[in-house]
Amino acid sequence: MVTNHSPKDRTIEVCFSPALIDLFDTTDTIIVVIDVLRATSSICVAFEYGAKCIVPVATTAEALSYRSKGYLVGAERNGEMLEGFDMGNSPFSFMDEKIAGQSIALTTTNGTQAITAAKTRAPQVVIGSFLNLNALCDWLVAQDHNVLCLCSGWKNAFNLEDSLLAGAIVERLISEFSFSSNCDSAMASQHLYNISKKDIFGFLANSSHRKRLERLHIEKDVEYCLTPNQLNIIPVLKGDTLYNMAVLEEAATTK
């Protein structure tokens, strides 16, 4: 990665769909993967509750294959937890003492696919949610690289909640830290965030995904996932596996 940028040299961009990621130059870039409802929110919670690592996998069969290695297994499709798994995609299913010290294999409709799209394309991939918004932005500012927010969307289609979080990151990095942007998706996201930030839950009342989740009676999940700054966790991808960045860094220091 190229280093020694001044803050003003750094750019922030937003990609609305994993299907569009190849339009972006990610050579010198940290990719923030976003799947607000609910994969990247739940991943942050899992590390808050002491998960050792999380392996994002594409298929339910692949997730189940990790059980024999002693992993907990999580799977969600179309919003619902699948039978035979230890957890689904609800952040509350990760708020459990059984998580501490455990390795988890996880597959979800959108989020894990976006992580897969990101991992071969950028030197560093981290996980964003409203829950870790400020912690993540502070860390991004302290790095020396451009930033691309990759919205998971819904089966490659644009969605509102992911673009709102991208907009919150854009707003903070541009307004407070002088990042620049020549990316229309970033500008659109920033505008959408600024008109919604006083009541994101209300703003999303008519969004396709909130309607989709309504039938599942998980309003509590949605409210929690849209609440900024609950956690000081930054999940980071190393190889094919997500770790709690703070734990990784502590291990490196004590070696």
Add this chain to the structure above:
Amino acid sequence: MVTNHSPKDRTIEVCFSPALIDLFDTTDTIIVVIDVLRATSSICVAFEYGAKCIVPVATTAEALSYRSKGYLVGAERNGEMLEGFDMGNSPFSFMDEKIAGQSIALTTTNGTQAITAAKTRAPQVVIGSFLNLNALCDWLVAQDHNVLCLCSGWKNAFNLEDSLLAGAIVERLISEFSFSSNCDSAMASQHLYNISKKDIFGFLANSSHRKRLERLHIEKDVEYCLTPNQLNIIPVLKGDTLYNMAVLEEAATTK
């Protein structure tokens, strides 16, 4: 096409990039192709000035091959008119008496590619711009079909100006004519249009495409293309060729 919908059964959706069009069900749908700066604006102007027909083609070589058939030929790449062509992509290059009665072959960076993406996917394809906004919406309302706004974007990336026009169409069809939408791109476009509509030119000051066009000194083009309701023209695709819908209908009546 399925017919006899009540207005409330009809949906409006927005696709932010030709690369995402296959995510949409276009079976019973009119596609509105949008390339505000400047292809679809110029196409509307050409018909206002009496063009007989316009053939959108993919390559400059293909466009030139039409010259021997007596066509005028237009070509733009990266914002600039190419040497050896009769016109580029500026609406003002089509405001000319020489256009009347002529057939035109046209290739542009984004707009003609979006028309090509649309034509095999929907039973009816029409051309949208701010210039023909109200005429187009009135016509869409009088039809019996769903609507998909296809934004040409910039080389498949999201752009602001196309999404603002899409938002203007969504706003009118939903607010005034009870179309419904379960499409987050449509909702985002509608929000962006509503916060920008008092000064679209100013809102786009920092957009990537306005910056791109600045070096070409075509602010006059941009201002004109962002001015709603200058023309009562609806260009419509029949086979591979665009016609002025009013002229087509008149010809059908007088047969």
